[in-house]
Amino acid sequence: MEKSTVFNNRLLPYLLLLPQLVITVVFFYWPASQAIWQSFLREDAFGLRSEFVGLENYQALFAQPEYYAAILTTVVFSTLVAALSLSIALLFATQADKNLKAGAGYKTLLIWPYAVAPAVAGVLWFFMFQPSLGMLARPLRGAGIDWNPLLNGNHALILVVMASVWKQISYNFLFFLAGLQAIPRSVLEAGAIDGARPLRRFWTITFPLLSPTTFFLLVVNIVYVFFDTFGIIDAVTGGGPAGATTTMVYKVYADGRLGGDLGGSAAQSVILMVIVIALTAVQFRYVERKVQY
C-alpha cells in the first residue's frame, strides 16, 4: 500500500522524522548495542576497568544452577498464567457474548483491571494473602494449611500467578469478546439447524473460528508474563523466597542491581532479546496467514 499523491519536499521529511529517530537511536539502539557489547566484557570489582572475555559470561551463566531455575520458573509461570487467564477470560467472554440485557454493563465491570498497575495488583494480592494479616490467609491457616508465601516457594509462586492472572483476565476477555462477536451468526444458526447442542457448537464451530484470536492472545500473554509481571513479582515476593519466583527478567534486574554482575546481566538481556524477537517473528508470520482458518 502506497499513496499515489505525495509531497516532493526534500528536507522536510527528514526533519519530521528527526525527533523520533534521535530518541530511538539514543534510548533504544545505543543501549541495546551496549547490552550486546557488555555481554562480552567483564568488569573488575570496582567497575573501573573492563576486559573482553568473549563468551565467558554466557558460559558462566549456563554453568549456574540458578539460571536454569529461573528458566524453569519462567516456563512454569508463563504456562500457568497463560492457560488460566485465557480459559477464565474465554468463559466470561462466551457468557457476555450471549445477548444479555446487562451485557454492556458487565463488560465495563470486567475490563477495568487492565488499568491497575502490575505493582499495585501485586500489593493488593499480597495484602490478602500476607500470612499474619491477610484476610484470606487466615482461613487457609485455619484449614490446617501452613500457608506462608514469605517462606514457602510454591506458595509464593501460586500467589504471583494468581495476581498475574487477575490482572490479565480483562485484556483477554476484551479480545475474546471482540473475536466472538466477529463470528457470523449464520454459521452458528446453521450448526443449530443441523441439531448441534450449544456445547458442541462451541467446540466444533466457535472455538476453531476463534483460533486466530486465541493464538494472538497466547503470544501476547507470554510476552506479558515475561515483562509486565516484573512489578507484580517485585511487589509480592522480590524474587524470593530463595529465588523461587525469580523469572528470567527478574534475574536480569537482580544480577545487575547496584552494579553487581553487569556482564552476566547483559548476557541474560541478550538471550531475552533473542527470545522476544523469535516470539514476535512467530506472531508476524502467523498474522500474515490469519485470514485462512
Added chain:
Amino acid sequence: MVEHRPLNDIIAYAILTFGVFIVAFPVYLALVASTHDAATVVGGHMPATPGGQTLDNYYRAVFVGGARTSREPVANMLINSFVSAIGIAVGKIFISILSAYAVVYFRFPFRKTAFWIIFITLMLPVEVRIYPTYKVVADLKMLDPYAGLILPLIASATGTLLFRQFFMTVPDELLEASRIDGAGPFRFFFDTLLPLSVTTIAALFVIQFIYGWNQYLWPLLITTKDSMQTIVIGIKKMLVTTDELAEWQLAMATAVLAMLPPVAVVIFMQRLFVRGLVQTEK
C-alpha cells in the same frame, strides 16, 4: 443467540457476576483497609465493612506521608505520576504523528530504512535493556528530572504504526483537492489530516496514559530522590519495612489513589480505550 432459553441467561448472569466479584474483591479489600486504623489492619482481624478512619488516613497519606518509611506525601507522587504519564502520552503522539506523516506522505531516499529503524523497536521492551539505558540516561545527566523518566519510554513504534495505518485509510482525493487549493505540507497537515486524526490521537492518548501511569521498573531505577517518585513506586516503598511495622492503611489508601485515575479513564472513555487497545496491538 440462536436459541433463547431463560436458564441459559441465568447461568450466564451467574458466571459473569462471579467474574465481577473475583475482579472487584481485592480492590474492595484495599478500599476497606484504607478506612481503618493501623492496629485494626495489622491485627489480622479487619472487618469486611468500612471503618471510620477514612478522612484521617487519606489526609495523612496525601499531605503528610508515612511516618516510618518514605515520608513523601502522596500529593507529590500524584503530581509526578501525572506529569510523567501525560509527558509519555503527549511525547509519543508528537514524535510518532510527525514520523508517520513523513513516511506516508513523502517520497525520499532511505524512507524504508527509516521506517524499519523505528519498526524494530516494537520487539524489545525497556526491561530487556534496562541497565544500559540507565547508563545512557545517567551520562546525559537526566537521572531524576522528568526528561529521564519520560524520554526512554517514548522510544517505541506503536504510535508510528498506528498513525501510519490510519493515514493509509485517508482518501488520496483529500490530498489532491488540497493541492489544487494550493496547500503545502503544513497546511494539509494542520487543516486536513490533524482534524481527521482526532479520534486516533485520543485513543492513543488513553492507552499511553495508562501505560505511563503504571510504569514500575524504569521509575524505580531512575528516581534517586524521594521527591521524584511516582505513586506506583511510592506504595512499594511504604511497605519495605517489616510487615508488622508497615502502615498498611496508608499503603492501601495510596493504592486506591494510584488506581483511580487510570481506572476512571478506562470506565469513562471506554470506547476510546477499546479502540486504542485493539488498534495498537494489530
